[in-house]
Amino acid sequence: MTESVPAGEPEIVVVADPSAASEAAARRIASALAEAATNRGRADWLTTGGSTPTGIYRRLAVAPLRDAVPWDRVHLWWGDDRFVPRDHPLSNVMPVDQVLLGVAAYSGQSGSGESGIDIATGVRPGAPIPIANVHAMPIAKAIGEGYGPALAAARYDGELRALAATGGLDVASGFPVFDLVLLGLGPDGHLLSVFPGSPIWDAEAWVIDVPAPTHVEPHVARITLHPSVLGVARRILVVAHGAAKAEVLATILGPGRDARRWPAQAARRAGAAWILDAAAAARLAS
Secondary structure (H helix, E strand, C coil), X not given: CECCCCXXXXXXXXECCHHHHHHHHHHHHHHHHHHXXXXXXXXXXXXXXXXXXXXXXXXXXXXXXXXHXXXXXXXXXXXXXXXXXXXXXXXXXXXXXXXXXXXXXXXXXXXCCCCCCCHHHCCCCCCCCCHHHEECCCHHHHHHHCCCHHHHHHXXXXXXXXXXXXXXXEEECCEEECCEEEECCCCCCXXXXXXXXXXXXXXXXXXXXXXXXXXCCCCCCXXXXXXXXXXXXXXXXXXXXXXXXXXXXXXXXXXXXXXXXXXXXXXXXCCEEEEEECCCCCCCCC
């Protein structure tokens, strides 16, 4: 079910369950990436972590959606990540490696472990994004060199600014423009690693280090993009499911507006779509 869209508001799409939400999101992502690659010659996708993307990646990694995207022109970025190694269970990159890219198949295993695709058939498992186009935050390098999150944030900021300076990324209102941003929703109404009351809104950097939150798990230091990137993104896709998200969604999509108190409201704008399962949407005003 898709609600009518008032001016300045996102499209609200309510589906039956988490599986349907992942399917709907994957189809929109494939379409948006293909369109951007055709129109601009490249597609810059800012993805997320947490529990939201795994089911989406699984659908994008196999036919028919895998075959609908010119992956060689897709550049993958992260909106935030935890300050842990890339292969750590808390890493936002690990689901991409394991599910979207299917790297497990190259360790001698038969297939990806998810789809049963066998390397012996000559079909590369996963989405064939060139490794140079996968722009993970340089956290592992910072950890290996003995530095903290601030340096990793500064390096990622520098990578984005260098690309913008050569015209690879557009800049609007002082922030980089991504073709597509995929977001999940935190239980406290946060998105990216921008928590309620965060001072990040006043930062000038594009990428900021964030101390480990004490009010929400995991209690791990993070790195995040500035939430203002959401105001200039070409498309935003928010995906949320489960009854535990119903109350916070009712507030975020309710009559009040205060993005500093409810950071997810930064994605409550025209050009965004919120895909919710029935349990998450249960308390929304009809």
